[in-house]
Amino acid sequence: MTTMTIAKAINEGLRATLNNNPRTLLMGEDIGPLGGVYRVTDGLIGEFGADRVVDTPLAESGIIGTAIGLALSGYLPVCEIQFDGFVFPGFNQITTQLAKMHARSNGNLTVPVVIRIPYGGGIGSIEHHSESPEALFAHTAGLRIITPSNPHDAYWMIQQAVDCQDPVIVFEPKRRYWLKGDVDTESPGASADPFTAHVLREGADATVVAYGPLVPVALAAASAAAEDGHSVEVIDLRSISPIDFDTVTESVKKTGRLIVAHEAPTFGGIGGEIAARVSERAFLSLEAPVIRVGGFHMPYPVAKVEEDYLPDIDRILEALDRALAY
Amino acid sequence: MGATHLPATEFDGTGVDDQLEAEAEAVLGEPPTRMVQLLGPDGTLGEDPVFSAYANRLDAEKLRGFYADMAAIRRFDQEATALQRQGQLALWVPLTGQEAAQIGSGRASQPQDYIFPTYREHGVALTRNVDLAELLRQFRGVSNGGWNPKDTNFHLYTLVLAAQTPHAVGYAMGIQRDQKLAAANATPDQPQEPKAAVMVYFGDGASSEGDVHESMVFASSYNAPVVFFCQNNHWAISVPSTVQTRVPLADRAKGYGFPGIRVDGNDVIAVHAVTEWALERAREGKSPVLIEAFTYRVGAHTTADDPTKYRGSDEEAQWRAKDPLERLEKYLRAEGMADDAFFATVKADGDELAAYVRKTTHDLETPDIRTAFANTYAEAHPLVAEELAWFEEYSAGFADEASTDEADKDGAANR
Numbered sequence: 001m002t003t004m005t006i007a008k009a010i011n012e013g014l015r016a017t018l019n020n021n022p023r024t025l026l027m028g029e030d031i032g033p034l035g036g037v038y039r040v041t042d043g044l045i046g047e048f049g050a051d052r053v054v055d056t057p058l059a060e061s062g063i064i065g066t067a068i069g070l071a072l073s074g075y076l077p078v079c080e081i082q083f084d085g086f087v088f089p090g091f092n093q094i095t096t097q098l099a100k101m102h103a104r105s106n107g108n109l110t111v112p113v114v115i116r117i118p119y120g121g122g123i124g125s126i127e128h129h130s131e132s133p134e135a136l137f138a139h140t141a142g143l144r145i146i147t148p149s150n151p152h153d154a155y156w157m158i159q160q161a162v163d164c165q166d167p168v169i170v171f172e173p174k175r176r177y178w179l180k181g182d183v184d185t186e187s188p189g190a191s192a193d194p195f196t197a198h199v200l201r202e203g204a205d206a207t208v209v210a211y212g213p214l215v216p217v218a219l220a221a222a223s224a225a226a227e228d229g230h231s232v233e234v235i236d237l238r239s240i241s242p243i244d245f246d247t248v249t250e251s252v253k254k255t256g257r258l259i260v261a262h263e264a265p266t267f268g269g270i271g272g273e274i275a276a277r278v279s280e281r282a283f284l285s286l287e288a289p290v291i292r293v294g295g296f297h298m299p300y301p302v303a304k305v306e307e308d309y310l311p312d313i314d315r316i317l318e319a320l321d322r323a324l325a326y
Numbered sequence: 327m328g329a330t331h332l333p334a335t336e337f338d339g340t341g342v343d344d345q346l347e348a349e350a351e352a353v354l355g356e357p358p359t360r361m362v363q364l365l366g367p368d369g370t371l372g373e374d375p376v377f378s379a380y381a382n383r384l385d386a387e388k389l390r391g392f393y394a395d396m397a398a399i400r401r402f403d404q405e406a407t408a409l410q411r412q413g414q415l416a417l418w419v420p421l422t423g424q425e426a427a428q429i430g431s432g433r434a435s436q437p438q439d440y441i442f443p444t445y446r447e448h449g450v451a452l453t454r455n456v457d458l459a460e461l462l463r464q465f466r467g468v469s470n471g472g473w474n475p476k477d478t479n480f481h482l483y484t485l486v487l488a489a490q491t492p493h494a495v496g497y498a499m500g501i502q503r504d505q506k507l508a509a510a511n512a513t514p515d516q517p518q519e520p521k522a523a524v525m526v527y528f529g530d531g532a533s534s535e536g537d538v539h540e541s542m543v544f545a546s547s548y549n550a551p552v553v554f555f556c557q558n559n560h561w562a563i564s565v566p567s568t569v570q571t572r573v574p575l576a577d578r579a580k581g582y583g584f585p586g587i588r589v590d591g592n593d594v595i596a597v598h599a600v601t602e603w604a605l606e607r608a609r610e611g612k613s614p615v616l617i618e619a620f621t622y623r624v625g626a627h628t629t630a631d632d633p634t635k636y637r638g639s640d641e642e643a644q645w646r647a648k649d650p651l652e653r654l655e656k657y658l659r660a661e662g663m664a665d666d667a668f669f670a671t672v673k674a675d676g677d678e679l680a681a682y683v684r685k686t687t688h689d690l691e692t693p694d695i696r697t698a699f700a701n702t703y704a705e706a707h708p709l710v711a712e713e714l715a716w717f718e719e720y721s722a723g724f725a726d727e728a729s730t731d732e733a734d735k736d737g738a739a740n741r
Contacts, residue, residue: 022507057540057544057547059540059544061492061536061540062541062544064492065491065495065537065540065541066493066495066496066499067496069493069495069498070496070499072481072493073497073500074500077496092486096486096489097484102701102703103470103698104470104471105471105474105482106471106697108471108475109476110704141702165704166703166705166707241709242709
């Protein structure tokens, strides 16, 4: 067991996969000598060379598109998109090509491409650097989407993504890159299946589902609620596609109330999907409507007002109050 | 060399292209890339300082093979068009006019090369031994592909314009790494694997897509063993190539830092020579190459459009005079390489192919939607499993209903 930040854990996870599998390679802008703008690939080019840690031209469609070709020729590319808002030039390749290649080849071809995207706000940055576009990808069949919230998951999830035969997008919560935690590099333990949700805190009165950057916020809200005498269960979704509805439903059957929190706008978002599924699966267990806590229907606002946009402890507590009022 | 030094073929009399040439010279400050032509429309073989050597590799049997392939694919094209008109195909993408570009380039590839087509490369598919009936699955709506690319190294058709071009470069980067690893692990007595390259097809319309530019940047940056084969057939549905570019497309290669060649796309001998040269160059790791095959789509873009609405019949007639099959036939006959009996056999083979295609199209099986559930992901996926379970239950309900209907019918019959 060692303590490290999420950024370091991903770095170590990438190092492990580069060591374990000679067909793994990393691709992206500035990932070589610079080590990525967040230094997630720091030192790797020195260890593995420029053929396996590829500083690419500045062209997102080219990065994803060539990664598809590399995967078709038997390699396991891990692409870095520098920031969430810059994935869109590669959106066509991801949604029309990467997601569908296996299906349109009648299962004859696999394209095990991994795309790492630092996402979310709270870092005081300028436009296109703070977005949460996960729902746009989750809506596309053929893709898998995971998001770690702690260093142990981060270390294992990146390796599990590379091992997966399907394309996997790893949304990395950039404002948590410096969050420290224990990593067991010997065994993933309960994190062995990246497509499962984890109950991080048990509770009886309500369930809060969160993922990525909002997991620490949800846990803090549960602690605050406990001081007011409310017992809140917290689930770290971990996988956005597929979603582990069994774990969520199980919890709702116990607590009767559900709040889903994410940074992305609530409209058309993952929270709506969870609310709908839970209402189908556990309608009679619900004591209150499922309440979504998320961003507003607006372009991610300027940094000076992002605190008003981002769901925080108080927003989750307010939702909890509304749910408990039924 | 200026436009006056260009072979007296496609550049004469078309108006549009003369203007393009002049503009290109003004824009580039130098004459545009010359066009390689060996076999003229009159069926006489010319000389080229570089590519005649490649043409000289072709014996009579190979040339007869080129003719047979071009005739076969044209016959196939006619049959598929007819099948679409009869409602047997949802859509067809005809290639008539582009036979030489496709057969010449496809026949220049080696089995170890990997080909990324766009969606009109039926002739290239023929050269890669893809069962032509398989090509029709997509157009009949029973598959989004229809063949296993691994069997022939001929990838699936790609309908999103130019999306396959970065795939080709990535695949070439994979080949490059494989070759490096093989070289590092080679022992002196070990037989060497033949070197491979990738060839990717796209049209003049697709050349405007960003993916073409990005893939050329990547190809150049990593010196990937890839040949870009652009079939300039002059029309992107209804928009002329002059709207896609103001310089010959082959000249764009200069900007990326690798050779661009313009070849008479209706001259199968020149196309073959140029492509062989380019693929050899790519396999040796010298550089990527862009080939612009200057040709013409004689028919519609697809069976859904109507070329009479956007172009004149005189233009079509001019290009019909440069027909790739006719000029090779003239040459073969003049050189005594083929006689009436040969051409009669080719025609009979074409009719046989057409009959085969007609029959197999009707016989193409409609898949069960369960195969779509099975192929969405490579690994097990709970949402797919859940929706499939729902679908099975839902379908089973209709099975009950069907058996009740049967029982009702039986009952009615008994009454």
